Amino acid sequence: MADVKKEHELIVTVSPHVRDEETTSRIMWTVNMALLPAFFMGFYFFGLKALFITALCIISSVLSEYFFQKAVNRKVTVNDGSSFLTGLLLGMNLPPSLWSFNPFTIHVPIIGSVIAVVITKQFFGGLGYNIFNPALIGRAFLLISFPKAMTIWTEPSAAFFALDAKTTATPLGILKEDGIAKLIEAFGDKLNLYAELFNGHRAGSIGETSVLALLIGAGFLLYKRYITWHIPISFLGTVAVLAWIFGGKNPETGKMLLFAGDPLIHLLSGGLMLGAFFMATDYVTCPSVRKGQIVFGIGCGALTMLIRIKGGYPEGVMFAILLMNCFAPLIDRSMKSDVFGAVKEKKK
Amino acid sequence: MALATFKGGIHPPDKKDIAKDRAIKEAKSPQRVVIPLSQHLGAPCKPIVSIGQEVKKGEVIGEPGGFVSAPVHSSVSGKVIAIAEFPNAMGRMVNSVVIENDGKEEWASLKDNPDYIKLSADELKEKVKAAGIVGMGGAAFPTLVKLSPPKEKPIDTIIINGAECEPYLTADYRLMIEKSGEIVEGLKILMRILGVNKGFIGIENNKPDAIEKMKDAAKNEPNIEVCGLEVKYPQGAEKMLISALTGREVPPRALPMDVRVVVQNVGTALAVYEAARYGKPLIERVVTVTGEGIKNAANLMVKIGTLISDIVEECGGFKDSAGKVVSGGPMMGFALSTLDVPVTKGTSGILVIPEEGVVHTDEFGPCIRCGRCIDICPMGLMPSMLSILSEKGHYEDTKEYNLFDCFECGSCAFVCPSKRPIVQLVRLAKSLTKP
Ligand code: SF4
Ligand code: SF4
Numbered sequence: 113m114a115d116v117k118k119e120h121e122l123i124v125t126v127s128p129h130v131r132d133e134e135t136t137s138r139i140m141w142t143v144n145m146a147l148l149p150a151f152f153m154g155f156y157f158f159g160l161k162a163l164f165i166t167a168l169c170i171i172s173s174v175l176s177e178y179f180f181q182k183a184v185n186r187k188v189t190v191n192d193g194s195s196f197l198t199g200l201l202l203g204m205n206l207p208p209s210l211w212s213f214n215p216f217t218i219h220v221p222i223i224g225s226v227i228a229v230v231i232t233k234q235f236f237g238g239l240g241y242n243i244f245n246p247a248l249i250g251r252a253f254l255l256i257s258f259p260k261a262m263t264i265w266t267e268p269s270a271a272f273f274a275l276d277a278k279t280t281a282t283p284l285g286i287l288k289e290d291g292i293a294k295l296i297e298a299f300g301d302k303l304n305l306y307a308e309l310f311n312g313h314r315a316g317s318i319g320e321t322s323v324l325a326l327l328i329g330a331g332f333l334l335y336k337r338y339i340t341w342h343i344p345i346s347f348l349g350t351v352a353v354l355a356w357i358f359g360g361k362n363p364e365t366g367k368m369l370l371f372a373g374d375p376l377i378h379l380l381s382g383g384l385m386l387g388a389f390f391m392a393t394d395y396v397t398c399p400s401v402r403k404g405q406i407v408f409g410i411g412c413g414a415l416t417m418l419i420r421i422k423g424g425y426p427e428g429v430m431f432a433i434l435l436m437n438c439f440a441p442l443i444d445r446s447m448k449s450d451v452f453g454a455v456k457e458k459k460k
Numbered sequence: 461m462a463l464a465t466f467k468g469g470i471h472p473p474d475k476k477d478i479a480k481d482r483a484i485k486e487a488k489s490p491q492r493v494v495i496p497l498s499q500h501l502g503a504p505c506k507p508i509v510s511i512g513q514e515v516k517k518g519e520v521i522g523e524p525g526g527f528v529s530a531p532v533h534s535s536v537s538g539k540v541i542a543i544a545e546f547p548n549a550m551g552r553m554v555n556s557v558v559i560e561n562d563g564k565e566e567w568a569s570l571k572d573n574p575d576y577i578k579l580s581a582d583e584l585k586e587k588v589k590a591a592g593i594v595g596m597g598g599a600a601f602p603t604l605v606k607l608s609p610p611k612e613k614p615i616d617t618i619i620i621n622g623a624e625c626e627p628y629l630t631a632d633y634r635l636m637i638e639k640s641g642e643i644v645e646g647l648k649i650l651m652r653i654l655g656v657n658k659g660f661i662g663i664e665n666n667k668p669d670a671i672e673k674m675k676d677a678a679k680n681e682p683n684i685e686v687c688g689l690e691v692k693y694p695q696g697a698e699k700m701l702i703s704a705l706t707g708r709e710v711p712p713r714a715l716p717m718d719v720r721v722v723v724q725n726v727g728t729a730l731a732v733y734e735a736a737r738y739g740k741p742l743i744e745r746v747v748t749v750t751g752e753g754i755k756n757a758a759n760l761m762v763k764i765g766t767l768i769s770d771i772v773e774e775c776g777g778f779k780d781s782a783g784k785v786v787s788g789g790p791m792m793g794f795a796l797s798t799l800d801v802p803v804t805k806g807t808s809g810i811l812v813i814p815e816e817g818v819v820h821t822d823e824f825g826p827c828i829r830c831g832r833c834i835d836i837c838p839m840g841l842m843p844s845m846l847s848i849l850s851e852k853g854h855y856e857d858t859k860e861y862n863l864f865d866c867f868e869c870g871s872c873a874f875v876c877p878s879k880r881p882i883v884q885l886v887r888l889a890k891s892l893t894k895p
Contacts, residue, residue: 122783122795122799124784124795124796125819125820126887127870127873128790128874129784129791129819130627130819131873131874131879132876134875136825136877138877189825240826240827241826396828400831400844401831451839452712453709453711454712454840
């Protein structure tokens with residue numbers, strides 16, 4: 113009989129015997145890449161501070177994952193790009209003013225990174241098992257622990273190397289405290305306001321300001337199908353509708369005026385674009401059933417507007433997503449897709 | 461018109477070019493054949509020959525052991541030299557009859573009956589039964605059972621499955637090109653047996669020449685419709701195919717006959733024709749020998765019981781090193797641990813994957829809940845949850861996620877970026893729980 117068989121040890125594994133090329137680390141690194149345009153805009157507007165803070169976050173995220181995994185004898189997985197992504201996202205969510213020696217706040221990004229990677233992710237079992245978006249927990253922790261440092265906003269300046277810049281309020285802050293008229297005044301006219309918000313020339317977190325750059329990255333992810341429209345569109349749509357219905361104020365009395373809000377201002381400001389496209393869509397912490405993702409997006413949008421209009425903070429994206437993160441497993445379980453054939457037989 | 465299709469599914473590289481243009485060739489008659497007495501789903505056969513006995517080609521050597529069963533015939537003429545347990549492609553030991561080939565190729569009986577179509581439905585059915593025909597797409601379900609629906613489940617449609625959605629495989633494609641007329645005849649016989657007057661032949665759209673040929677062969681048959689299907693795996697799965705062509709969805713745990721449909725593979729249709737016309741039993745089949753690791757790819761007409769090692773040798777052996785040899789297609793086939801296993805009625809292909817092409821699955825990551833598997837599962841399941849629960853040992857809980865509706869098509873494992881062995885975990889859970 114044939115002798116071919118003797119020479120070879122055949123590999124036996126369960127089917128399928130072919131696999132798609134996609135890998136977890138390729139996905140993670142691609143998302144990192146898609147964030148770069150927005151990061152560069154932050155770098156451009158806020159200068160070296162932005163670079164330093166983000167780098168600090170990335171380095172401390174990756175290192176804390178590495179050392180934690182070493183310490184508890186887990187496989188070291190820093191190459192998969194997910195802790196890099198957490199660091200990058202956290203950095204982009206921090207105010208550029210944190211790079212300051214007087215008062216000294218440089219430890220703040222480091223603490224945030226450790227909280228994000230070690231507590232939020234690794235304590236729960238590592239990638240795939242965390243309930244909350246690590247970067248957002250990191251940020252939420254910092255906001256509560258360092259309320260002052262975390263709410264000092266600086267003006268975008270073209271003075272690139274300047275490590276200190278004039279402080280100011282964010283557009284949402286102005287909107288909340290002083291109303292829409294003041295906000296428009298601060299930017300000259302309405303059209304200019306929109307344009308500046310779109311380009312990202314405004315005070316805010318490092319990577320959240322440039323809607324244009326964020327959309328470029330998001331468009332790329334959508335095109336590559338790394339994310340789908342379900343969460344961002346339902347999230348943004350809900351914000352727009354609610355902003356229109358409840359976002360208006362009577363200029364004389366300061367009372368709420370229904371159906372008079374400006375949805376565009378709400379869409380273009382705060383961390384909404386960054387949150388809707390890059391953080392609410394985090395695979396691990398959002399529902400994985402598409403129908404459920406729409407519910408999730410609507411929930412995020414509604415909570416965001418609730419906080420923005422009624423809450424104590426001018427911005428609500430972060431808490432909205434974190435709150436919805438809790439519900440993601442529940443949404444998945446209750447919105448399981450229909451098993452093939454379980455629906456009534458339909459005839460052609 | 462939009463192409464007929466189903467919801468979900470994947471697009472693995474089809475790699476059919478390797479063997480597509482090799483016309484069907486008669487394989488060398490082997491020195492000996494090892495014919496398993498259980499090649500089908502259902503009860504194994506009882507041997508009716510004894511060691512030392514001379515048998516002719518086409519002679520019955522195993523009688524069906526129950527209703528869901530099919531007789532087994534000798535594929536050569538020669539002498540029975542052993543009846544013992546031998547490994548099959550799934551790695552299981554099965555009782556098999558070993559026959560030494562005397563090379564005379566003497567037939568037991570073979571009679572041309574050109575008027576076969578005038579035979580009554582029962583007579584035709586009897587021929588299918590005697591020929592030991594089973595589904596030749598892989599699952600090897602006895603055809604007779606499909607042709608004997610209970611009275612309360614009338615059949616109104618027969619579908620011939622020419623989708624051949626498994627990558628690499630081209631056996632059905634070659635049959636449709638070379639034996640289109642016979643396949644249409646086979647379908648007509650099946651329609652007659654079941655008293656049905658609607659027949660479909662579904663073919664994936666990446667085989668336009670096969671569609672052309674089949675359309676041509678069926679052009680005088682108003683009741684037979686040849687349909688192009690979207691190219692998508694697993695288009696050829698029974699439930700998907702039925703849904704694509706008729707819009708009917710087979711309910712979970714139900715059979716095609718519950719939606720009045722019978723599905724047969726093109727190879728089966730040919731076997732039915734040959735049984736009806738010549739009384740020829742199912743003793744040979746077309747096997748695609750393919751893959752980047754085989755020297756000469758081919759579509760061979762192989763005698764049942766021929767050892768895969770013989771076939772590999774006939775095809776020039778491995779290019780350099782074979783990493784993996786798969787019986788069947790890459791999505792649902794079985795990796796062989798030895799080449800000394802026989803070709804059976806359900807063997808559609810032999811796929812040789814070179815060492816560098818082997819996907820190593822021992823290193824897989826956690827589920828990142830990306831939802832890809834959920835999007836593509838043709839059964840609408842949540843493979844992610846099945847794999848997570850099974851991995852953690854929560855086998856009972858997998859049933860909440862409809863474990864037993866998974867037919868192990870492998871689409872989920874194909875797309876998973878974490879390379880999770882989902883099918884393996886599903887099988888594990890299935891073996892440790894009851895439906
Ligand atoms: S193997 Fe099962 S769970 Fe996975 S895609 Fe196929 S039917 Fe769905
Ligand atoms: S494709 Fe893999 S990683 Fe993605 S949800 Fe399914 S099992 Fe999890």
